[in-house]
Amino acid sequence: MCGICCVVTLCSQHAIYDFFNKDILCHLQRRGPDSSQQLVKTVSDLSYECLFSGHVLHLRGLMTPQPLEDANNNVFLWNGEIFNGVHVADVENDTEVMFHHLALCSSEADILSLFSSLQGPWSFIYYQASHHSLWFGRDYFGRRSLLWQFSKEPGSAFCLSSVSVQSESAHQWQEVPAAGLFKIDLKACATTKSLSLRLFPWKYSCTEKAAEAIFSNVLDQVSKDLPKDIPLVINASELCLTAPVIPLNKTISEASGGCPSTNVTNTIHMVSVETLQGFLAEEHRKKLVHQFIGVLSEAVKRRVLSLFRDEDEKSREIPSLSKRKAHIAVLFSGGIDSMVIAALADKHVPLGEPIDLLNVAFMVKEHAKQKGTTKKTTWEAQLGLPCPQENCKDLDAATGARLSCFDVPDRITGRAGLKELEVINPSRTWNFVEINVTLEELKKKRQQCISHLIYPLDTVLDDSIGCAIWFASRGEGLISNQGELKPYKSPAKVVLTGTGADEQLAGYSRHRVCFNKRGLEGLNKELEMELDRIASRNLGRDDRIIGDHGREARFPFLDEEVVSFLNSLPISEKADLTLPRGVGEKLILRLAAKELGLTASAVLPKRAVQFGSRIAKLESTNEKASDTCSRLRLLAVDE
Template identity: 80%
Template sequence: MCGICCVVALSSQHTICDYFSKDLHCRLRRRGPDSSQQLIKTVSEPSYECLFSGHVLHLRGLMTPQPLEDVNNNIFLWNGEIFNGVHVGDSENDTEVMFRHLALCSSEADILSLFSSLRGPWSFIYYQASGHSLWFGRDYFGRRSLLWQLSNVSDGAFCLTSVSVNSESRNQCQEVPASGIFKMDLRDCATTKSLSLTLFPWKYKCTEKNEEEIFIDVLDQVSKDLPNHITVVMNESKLCLSAPVIPLNRTISEASVEHVSSDSSKTSSVVSLETLQGYLAVEHKRKVVHQFIDVLDEAVKRRVLLLRRGEDEGTGQVQGVSPRKAHVAVLFSGGVDSMVIAALADRHVPLEEPIDLLNVAFMTKEQTKRTGTTKNCIRQEMKLDLHRGEENHKDLDAKMGDDLSCFDVPDRITGRAGLKELEALNPSRTWNFVEINVTLKELKEMRRRFINHLIYPLDTVLDDSIGCAIWFASRGEGYINKQGEMKPYKSPAKVVLTGIGADEQLAGYSRHRICFRKCGPEGLNKELEMELGRISSRNLGRDDRIIGDHGKEARFPFIDEDVVSFLNSLPISEKADLTLPRGVGEKLILRLGAKELGLEAASILPKRAVQFGSRIAKLESNNEKAYHTCSRLKLF
């Protein structure tokens, strides 16, 4: 995983460094702490200048500093993981492998064929010297962040970056749409002093729409938020990338329609394991559930095994903890998504290696007000403020008790229950349940210093709540219980698994029930198709920026191409049954899978969003709605 940036200057009024600030360099460096370097390319005829900046988080193969340049002056920046489609040897680095393959491409069609074959998350920037071309884009789901800053015509500058640029220009920074791959002819742009982009869109191998319809739809979608001086055109050859997943199955059985109309208003509110057991007693249902678990298991396996191990062991973070360090962490609430991911990770992570379960809790507004009665909470706040200084831990531990009850939010309670289920599932594993406790004071400070620019260009109250919760959770600084004593702990894991994508594909949100009641299974199908279509702009770019800020890599098993294709192949009735109560009907296939894995308590836990489970929602204002613009994210 890396921080990548390219600045193109088409005007001689400014130097290239005017557009590449010290702040931007520091933000990129946080994403890639293992190697940082930059390269400036100056071309006299036509006149333009490019700065390429690469910052590497080393996870696989040989350490490969970026940017890469070859003998033909081509330059490559890569932020991604190849899990399939192109062979990467155990000792190879995927950046080098991709650059080697790109050098063999002799046409636009070759480049598109290469990127169509990839399986895994990626964003990239590729300068093709022979044609003065700059290629860039994100994977089909947008699992890696890439932003573009589109300056005014008079400035003659263009910037691509993993994180937002300096605040003076932030109002022009947007996420690169995950609609395809873009190409910029720098020779043409330098001559005309204007910015024009050519698009090569994604397309299903078999689709009902004709190509003209697809091109019109995609161009409208990409162009709608761009300033007037930027033009986007479809490539003249009408070339497309092949989508890595199959289209959504919209089949609706007559039986399911009748079931909705007759039973939806009479559904029992009782949630029980017997309901799940009844489904599993049907041979067809059980077979589908096992197929789902198998494909999800493979997705988790790829994400926990493809990383370096071995050379840096023996560096336990806490006295008495296993000498092996954790390489894999899970954003962990104890809900069914994170429980299934943890249980599947347990199958593949070496047994002697701990797995970190990152559980975040925010001190509630009411507790912060009770200064006279919550002494333990206040002492805890003092301790957390000093958490950065390791030399303070022993003194503080001696002065205060271990009562952390002021952080017993819903996700902490379900997280502890989930830990017990996992320990019963595999008592030989070291499960580090990391209690990450956040005070209002620290929340405000870290948002101001780091989080606000990572959430940008998103700006709603919901983005603020989720972004802050994920930032603190993925930082991994908290406490673990050792022999009944709470000890400070910082997770060393560079890979963070997250359950994003389960709710979007399996009707996990409350809005899906509302849609189902109003529009039936047909309406729900459309809603789920829309959810997956917008996940790049609504979730994944933000989450990648947030988690990457700690020099860690977000990995998304539920957004694995094989997992999405499998779920897309099923009719909605196989994935969810919203005539059943909360805690069973939503994400039904996943709950059945959890039951089969032995996670009985987790299998019937109702969905609870992280902003409510961690108690960050309403912490600073009681009058906000999730879709409101968040004033706390406004810097200027």
């Protein structure tokens, strides 16, 4: 994973460093702590100049500083992982592999074919010297961040960067849409002193008919957020990228029906693991579940093994257990998504290597803590989980003892999930990292850095999720050592997350609302929209947040083969929202969890991180998730 940046000026009166400031450089260096360097390309006869800045987090093959430059003056910046599609040997670095393949491309069609073949997350910037062209873009799901900023003076300068900073003086930064590859003809732009963009969009098939309508729709979507003086055009030849996944299967069988005749989801049901066993008695369903486990397991395997491990560099001897460190961490709530990811990671992470389970909790307000001391929620009682205060000692934080003020729902289910994982593999060292955050620290870190990482997003929801993920992925907390909690900081460079499960498997409460109103046809449209917008709603933000700690976010549920498998199934095979919470949503994943040996966690209802970690209750309870968050805006005013 890397921090990449490119600044282009198209007229001599603008200095590159007017746009590339020390604050952006600092954020980029945090993403790539292992190597940082800059390269400036000046083309005097055409009056344009480019600064390329690369910051590397070393994960695969030999350490490869960026930017890369070849004998033909081409320059490449890469923030990605190739998991499939283009061969990368164990000893190779995928940045060098990609640059080599790009150098062999003799046409636009060749470049598009190369990027169409990739599986894995990526964003990139490529300067093609012979054509004075700048190519850039993000993968189909937008799993890697890339932002752009245009100068206030039309056509004079622009900047691309993995991360930015808020500033009142500068033009607004925006996320580069994950709509395809963009190309800028720098020679033409320098001549006319005006900037224009060409887009090569994603399509399911480049032989599709009705291309004109598809191109027009993409053009409208991307153009609406661009400055009015910057034209965007579809390439004249209508070349495109082939989407790496198949279209969503919207088949609705008669048996699965449409809208439920009665809203059975409002009825209280006692859900147990035995409920899932009945579904697995159906041969067809059990076969699908095992296929799903197989494809998801392979996705996890690619993400935990595509990683340089220290001991491989030396004698290849396995160090003693006491000296082995975790290379893989999981954002861990004890919910169904993180439990399945952890259970599958256990199958592929080398034996004897710890796995870090990062569990975040925000301090519960005193009055809220008192209200919850004697009463279990329905799901806690149903699953036999302890009350929030049970088995916890109210001792001073300095002693490293467990404090009940951090016993939020995700901490409780996290501990329960840890016990399930220890049953599945008692020989594995599971580092359950209790990450406790006070209101004071939250406010301090939000002002210092988190608000910049969330930017340009700005809603209450972005604030809650962004702050929770930042503290969780920092990995600083307490772990149990012979019954005593001791300080610990995760050394893992890779963080696995469950992002993408809810969007594909109808995991959100809004999906039940949609189903009750519009039936399966409406639900299918909703799920299709979820994946279409996941780049702009989630993934750029999460990449910036997690990358700030010098760690890389990896998303097994958004592996191209996992998405294609799930897209191939009708909705009735993936979820059944006529069933109660804890079973109906993400049904196929719950059945997979049961087959993997998980128990109570397999029937836990969905609980969003902002509620499970209790950050949503910490500062204001009267906000809507979609409101603009004043706490994120304040920083720009203060500056």
